[in-house]
Amino acid sequence: MKMKFMLALLPLMVAANAARADDAAGNADLIKRGEYLATAGDCTACHTAPGADKTAKFGGGYPLASPFGVIYGTNISSDKQFGIGNWTDDEFVRAVRDGVGKDGQQLYPAMPYDSFTKMKREDVLAIKAYLMSLPAVHSAGPQTDLSFPFNQRWGMRVWKLFNFDKGELKNDPSKSADWNRGAYLVEALEHCGTCHTPRTLTMGMDTDKAFSGGDLGSWVAFNITPDKNAGIGNWSQQDLVTYLKTGFVAGKASASGAMSEAIEHSLQHLSDSDLNAIATYIRSVPAIGDDKQTKPRDAWGEQNQDIYPLRAEGQTIDQSAAALFNASCAACHGKGGEGSGEGFHAYPSLFSHTSTGSYDSRNQVSVILNGVQRHMDKGEIMMPSFACQLDDDQIATLSHYVSTQFGNPAGATVTAKDVAKMRKAADLPYPPKIEDGTQK
Numbered sequence: 001m002k003m004k005f006m007l008a009l010l011p012l013m014v015a016a017n018a019a020r021a022d023d024a025a026g027n028a029d030l031i032k033r034g035e036y037l038a039t040a041g042d043c044t045a046c047h048t049a050p051g052a053d054k055t056a057k058f059g060g061g062y063p064l065a066s067p068f069g070v071i072y073g074t075n076i077s078s079d080k081q082f083g084i085g086n087w088t089d090d091e092f093v094r095a096v097r098d099g100v101g102k103d104g105q106q107l108y109p110a111m112p113y114d115s116f117t118k119m120k121r122e123d124v125l126a127i128k129a130y131l132m133s134l135p136a137v138h139s140a141g142p143q144t145d146l147s148f149p150f151n152q153r154w155g156m157r158v159w160k161l162f163n164f165d166k167g168e169l170k171n172d173p174s175k176s177a178d179w180n181r182g183a184y185l186v187e188a189l190e191h192c193g194t195c196h197t198p199r200t201l202t203m204g205m206d207t208d209k210a211f212s213g214g215d216l217g218s219w220v221a222f223n224i225t226p227d228k229n230a231g232i233g234n235w236s237q238q239d240l241v242t243y244l245k246t247g248f249v250a251g252k253a254s255a256s257g258a259m260s261e262a263i264e265h266s267l268q269h270l271s272d273s274d275l276n277a278i279a280t281y282i283r284s285v286p287a288i289g290d291d292k293q294t295k296p297r298d299a300w301g302e303q304n305q306d307i308y309p310l311r312a313e314g315q316t317i318d319q320s321a322a323a324l325f326n327a328s329c330a331a332c333h334g335k336g337g338e339g340s341g342e343g344f345h346a347y348p349s350l351f352s353h354t355s356t357g358s359y360d361s362r363n364q365v366s367v368i369l370n371g372v373q374r375h376m377d378k379g380e381i382m383m384p385s386f387a388c389q390l391d392d393d394q395i396a397t398l399s400h401y402v403s404t405q406f407g408n409p410a411g412a413t414v415t416a417k418d419v420a421k422m423r424k425a426a427d428l429p430y431p432p433k434i435e436d437g438t439q440k
Helices: 002-040 043-047 089-098 121-132 155-163 177-189 237-246 257-265 272-282 307-313 319-328 362-370 392-406 416-425
Strands: 063-066 069-072 372-376 379-383
Touching: 002 043, 002 121, 002 177, 043 257, 089 121, 177 272, 237 257, 237 272, 257 362, 257 372, 319 392, 362 392, 362 416, 392 416
Parallel strands: none
Antiparallel strands: 063 069, 372 379
16 A cells, blocks of 8 residues: 555656756756846946955945945845845845835945846846855945935935936837847946946936946046947947957057956956847947047057157157156057057057047056056956056156157146046055155
8 A cells, every 4th residue: 555655656756856856957047147147237346345256256345436435336145134135036126227225225326227227127136046146245345435415315316316217128129139139238237328428417327428438537438339530430340349358459449447347347258149239239329429539549640660760869859758658668569659469468559549549548547557457268468557656747748648659649638637636536556756866
């Protein structure tokens, strides 16, 4: 009798085990998809402290500079006290898409929920599943503490009235699947407009000028509309895909600043089909010009070795600027600014480059101050910071020299005071004084 009973139960036991296996496989697939979506959303960039090791991933603490003070990225690990371990699905979706925290507090739009509101609910929950699958980070991290009145979070409700269009992005049936996928990546997940769209007086995105360039303080997020002078109208589809994947296109651009971080943490890890979709969509948005940019940023300048005969003949040239260039730049970027090396690890030329060809030289100055360090799957991309070697006057002088010799002369306007502000904003040290040949 007992044997017959067990045999009768056997099909049910097999079915239950199969169901558990299916659930496990389904959950694994969900977590894998959530990992990809979290990468596309560049979540780690703002929710992991600088220099944190793998055990502190998503533990918060990244300082985000804003016009109103520093806003710290929060802990979004699976920790039940400091993270999202006790959050319901609805609470997590509300935070990501509506900018409202677990306890109803209004979130600052440093977390780009004005873009994430366009995400699909199932994608938000896939990200949550991935985060919950990772080890908890039991750390509160630094807390955002803005001065009055910006510490009054209820004010975000007023901000949302003017700047927040809630709602999931819908497909355009008149467009291709590739275009619609690109729109979703650009407008929602990658939140490109957060940096590349100018802001209104109330600090919301000016959607009438979408992707025409954003002011990031010491940096500029360039115009990425198809305008041929101000934007990227002379870039091919492959140029864009290569840049998004590697951060470098010879004769056009090399990534630095926030764009370098976006490529390092997010874009280099996307599939080629998604990168092509992004490029397809970006190339389709309305072109927006800028009268100050009279020809493409990558069309300025040429190789220039005239400084050598001029210096030898004693003709008028800024000798100190040439000396600064020779000492600081020529070894890697070439004595004529032509760059050096080939392929992935090449040092870019200083002419035919979007940073030196811009009428706004902030990116150029910020690169000199901050350097470039991009951790890529293929290896490290590095340019040293010169903050500890050059003072504000020297950096302004060097920037003028690069703009006039290799780039857009209209960019030769930065002053030592401008450099000092950028140095302070980046919390960079000042080079030690040298008196009577002795370094202090």
